[in-house]
Amino acid sequence: xxxxxxxxxxxxxxxxxxxxxxxxxxxxxxxxxxxxxxxxxxxxxxxxxxxxxxxxxxxxxxxxxxxxxxxxxxxxxxxxxxxxxxxxxxxxxxxxxxxxxxxxxxxxxxxxxxxxxxxxxxxxxxxxxxxxxxxxxxxxxxxxxxxxxxxxxxxxxxxxxxxxxxxxxxxxxxxxxxxxxxxxxxxxxxxxxxxxxxxxxxxxxxxxxxxxxxxxxxxxxxxxxxxxxxxxxxxxxxxxxxxxxxxxxxxxxxxxxxxxxxxxxxxxxxxxxxxxxxxxxxxxxxxxxxxxxxxxxxxxxxxxxxxxxxxxxxxxxxxxxxxxxxxxxxxxxxxxxxxxxxxxxxxxxxxxxxxxxxxxxxxxxxxxxxxxxxxxxxxxxxxxxxxxxxxxxxxxxxxxxxxxxxxxxx
Amino acid sequence: xxxxxxxxxxxxxxxxxxxxxxxxxxxxxxxxxxxxxxxxxxxxxxxxxxxxxxxxxxxxxxxxxxxxxxxxxxxxxxxxxxxxxxxxxxxxxxxxxxxxxxxxxxxxxxxxxxxxxxxxxxxxxxxxxxxxxxxxxxxxxxxxxxxxxxxxxxxxxxxxxxxxxxxxxxxxxxxxxxxxxxxxxxxxxxxxxxxxxxxxxxxxxxxxxxxxxxxxxxxxxxxxxxxxxxxxxxxxxxxxxxxxxxxxxxxxxxxxxxxxxxxxxxxxxxxxxxxxxxxxxxxxxxxxxxxxxx
Numbered sequence: 001x002x003x004x005x006x007x008x009x010x011x012x013x014x015x016x017x018x019x020x021x022x023x024x025x026x027x028x029x030x031x032x033x034x035x036x037x038x039x040x041x042x043x044x045x046x047x048x049x050x051x052x053x054x055x056x057x058x059x060x061x062x063x064x065x066x067x068x069x070x071x072x073x074x075x076x077x078x079x080x081x082x083x084x085x086x087x088x089x090x091x092x093x094x095x096x097x098x099x100x101x102x103x104x105x106x107x108x109x110x111x112x113x114x115x116x117x118x119x120x121x122x123x124x125x126x127x128x129x130x131x132x133x134x135x136x137x138x139x140x141x142x143x144x145x146x147x148x149x150x151x152x153x154x155x156x157x158x159x160x161x162x163x164x165x166x167x168x169x170x171x172x173x174x175x176x177x178x179x180x181x182x183x184x185x186x187x188x189x190x191x192x193x194x195x196x197x198x199x200x201x202x203x204x205x206x207x208x209x210x211x212x213x214x215x216x217x218x219x220x221x222x223x224x225x226x227x228x229x230x231x232x233x234x235x236x237x238x239x240x241x242x243x244x245x246x247x248x249x250x251x252x253x254x255x256x257x258x259x260x261x262x263x264x265x266x267x268x269x270x271x272x273x274x275x276x277x278x279x280x281x282x283x284x285x286x287x288x289x290x291x292x293x294x295x296x297x298x299x300x301x302x303x304x305x306x307x308x309x310x311x312x313x314x315x316x317x318x319x320x321x322x323x324x325x326x327x328x329x330x331x332x333x334x335x336x337x338x339x340x341x342x343x344x345x346x347x348x349x350x351x352x353x354x355x356x357x358x359x360x361x362x363x364x365x366x367x368x369x370x371x372x373x374x375x376x377x378x379x380x381x382x383x384x385x386x387x388x389x390x391x392x393x394x395x396x397x398x399x400x401x402x403x404x405x406x407x408x409x410x
Numbered sequence: 411x412x413x414x415x416x417x418x419x420x421x422x423x424x425x426x427x428x429x430x431x432x433x434x435x436x437x438x439x440x441x442x443x444x445x446x447x448x449x450x451x452x453x454x455x456x457x458x459x460x461x462x463x464x465x466x467x468x469x470x471x472x473x474x475x476x477x478x479x480x481x482x483x484x485x486x487x488x489x490x491x492x493x494x495x496x497x498x499x500x501x502x503x504x505x506x507x508x509x510x511x512x513x514x515x516x517x518x519x520x521x522x523x524x525x526x527x528x529x530x531x532x533x534x535x536x537x538x539x540x541x542x543x544x545x546x547x548x549x550x551x552x553x554x555x556x557x558x559x560x561x562x563x564x565x566x567x568x569x570x571x572x573x574x575x576x577x578x579x580x581x582x583x584x585x586x587x588x589x590x591x592x593x594x595x596x597x598x599x600x601x602x603x604x605x606x607x608x609x610x611x612x613x614x615x616x617x618x619x620x621x622x623x624x625x626x627x628x629x630x631x632x633x634x635x636x637x638x639x640x641x642x643x644x645x646x647x648x649x650x651x652x653x654x655x656x657x658x659x660x661x662x663x664x665x666x667x668x669x670x671x672x673x674x675x676x677x678x679x680x681x682x683x684x685x686x687x688x689x690x691x692x693x694x695x696x697x698x699x700x701x702x703x704x
Contacts, residue, residue: 030507038496093692225491229552232458232485233508394460 027234031242032249034079035217039250045213049254055262060265067269072100073144076112076121079105084132084155085125091151099147122150123148189359194334196355198262200331201284202255203351207293207324210251211300214312218304218393227393236390244297244382249294252286282356287371292327292350296320298385306390306400325350344370346377411434412457412475412560416466419452426452428615429466432660434560434591439582441602442700443521444612450595452489453612457593464635470560481509484558486566492537499524499533500546502555509556516555523551527577529656543571546635550578554585555679561585562596567601601693611701618701622695630692630700632665638678639688648674662690 029059062164077085086101092101104121105113116137124135132152134145159170196351221227230239259282267275299320306316329350330342343352343362353370356362392405412434419427422496427449434440444450455461457468459480468475482697493501499520506516509537522592524530527547532540537548545703546569561582586592596602598696602609603623611626619626631655636642642661645653650670678684692700 026506029506034504078612119486218494223491224494225487226493227456228460228487228491229485229505230508232459232483233481233505 028242029237032246035246063269071096072101073122074102074104075102076106076115076124087155088151092147095147107303187246195358198326200351204328206251207296210247214247214297214300215304218301219307219310220343236385240389282355284357286353288350291374291378292347295381298382302385302388305389346374349374413469420464430617432610434593436589436591438607439586440593440608441606448612449615453484454562472579477571482559484553484561486553486563488564494538497534506555511556517556526579561592566594598690599695626697630697631688634663635688635690636661639683
């Protein structure tokens with residue numbers, strides 16, 4: 001505290017700063033760096049990321065476990081139906097459903113019912129009116145029923161074919177129906193649907209959570225008034241740019257981490273053949289993600305600047321939540337020509353166009369055009385956001401409307 | 411030298427700052443005094459470039475001030491604020507770097523200043539863990555850290571304990587002595603009187619008085635305290651003076667016509683023993699009330 005113990009030139013040290021560490025023009029890098037460091041040292045953020053990773057790994061792990069396990073059933077049969085029971089035991093492992101069947105020989109129908117009631121058997125297989133019946137206790141065993149249906153059908157078919165002096169194969173000849181698409185193929189379409197849903201969901205989660213992160217980081221500076229000190233040090237544009245860049249970097253890193261863990265995990269599951277189909281369009285996803293995210297991040301920064309207290313963000317951010325939800329649902333609800341149109345309209349193009357690329361219904365130049373439009377829109381948004389941000393940032397007297405912020409004098 | 415020329419700022423129909431002009435000279439502590447709503451904060455925010463100017467100009471070193479100039483100023487806004495959740499040293503380094511310092515020198519300067527304000531052992535704590543007084547000290551460090559070319563401080567003494575007030579005063583004097591123009595506002599007139607080389611008094615958005623303390627006092631009424639052996643009631647009949655107060659042998663007279671105090675002195679001496687005849691220097695607070703009310 002005492003100034004007498006130290007000499008002025010070692011303490012108060014008026015005079016020029018010893019070194020010039022950078023011009024105001026590169027200040028955005030400092031701001032971005034701080035945003036990243038703050039986020040990476042935030043326990044809540046790290047905890048949330050770790051929790052999500054655990055969820056992803058858990059889900060994929062369950063998939064792996066689920067696909068490798070074999071369901072075992074015990075089926076009660078009377079001596080009279082033993083031969084069909086044996087066919088079921090033989091046929092179950094060949095069904096491709098990972099099902100194993102063991103027989104529980106019972107004396108009669110009553111004993112069979114008792115065995116099912118007691119839980120000694122999962123089901124009782126017996127002939128019924130014009131076919132076979134699989135009796136279970138209180139819920140249908142879908143997997144077992146499916147396998148049984150298949151086995152019974154082929155067994156009976158064979159028996160009847162033999163009786164008619166022909167074979168089951170001959171009887172079934174020409175009865176298969178194979179679905180075929182004019183555009184793409186069925187598997188591709190399914191992958192595209194799943195892939196674009198996952199992407200739309202990731203985009204939704206990222207723009208919502210990081211939207212609040214960026215809005216709160218803006219309002220924190222406003223509420224704590226430090227923004228007035230910062231505004232005398234660097235242009236407000238630099239502050240906005242730094243925030244958007246820093247948050248975008250963190251958001252994209254987090255999404256890449258999730259995607260990487262998800263894809264690596266996926267390769268251990270039975271769906272590993274999907275990987276090849278997805279890996280190409282991932283680059284498109286990333287490009288559209290960056291463009292869409294930056295535009296929305298800038299708008300979230302404005303939502304923060306329009307607020308004066310953290311509580312206000314709830315209301316200033318509402319229009320943005322609508323946009324984010326709209327983009328999310330447009331990703332998989334809109335069909336037909338509207339979908340083609342939306343795939344060029346920012347911000348919907350962010351999720352719709354990569355989905356169309358994945359489906360194989362969009363050409364590369366359409367994707368490039370949509371991306372150019374998205375980036376142009378992002379640029380326009382940044383310009384508008386900068387003006388709104390600059391004009392509302394130093395207004396601390398309550399919540400501002402967009403109109404007020406636009407026309408307020410500096 | 412920081413020159414403020416004809417600064418004007420309107421908010422809607424009210425003119426918060428109306429044609430304000432004054433200078434903040436190198437090597438001088440300039441005190442900025444005025445009541446609530448007089449326009450001090452608005453003026454300082456315009457000087458720092460965080461508020462638009464409707465008319466007038468801020469000049470630095472003889473030319474219009476630029477954002478690059480303002481970047482090197484030290485500023486303490488009226489409403490304090492730093493990052494509550496960030497560690498003290500980290501945010502000081504960050505703020506210094508925003509003003510163009512290199513990382514190493516920013517760190518070194520931050521540690522040096524924290525030491526000076528007795529906060530060296532709190533450097534790695536989060537700001538919100540510090541008492542309000544200590545947060546205030548960190549705020550001061552934030553304004554001084556980068557070796558400012560000018561200081562613009564809005565109420566730098568508010569919220570400080572006496573020890574910190576002394577430290578702050580030392581810091582201001584040192585900066586002034588090193589040739590840095592220092593402008594600070596305060597409500598504590600005694601402190602301003604003790605510290606300042608120059609005063610700028612603002613009332614209702616206008617400059618009502620500028621000068622050093624003696625000059626300002628000279629603007630005040632010239633008064634004499636008269637103590638006699640006998641009753642002083644006769645003073646009421648003396649021409650050229652106005653009797654402010656009479657209490658038996660003691661009176662306070664204000665000189666209306668030049669030289670009238672000599673008439674009073676001769677008359678008093680003729681009537682008996684003069685125990686006391688002293689000019690009364692008006693307190694700055696009185697001057698302030700006087701000019702602010704005008």
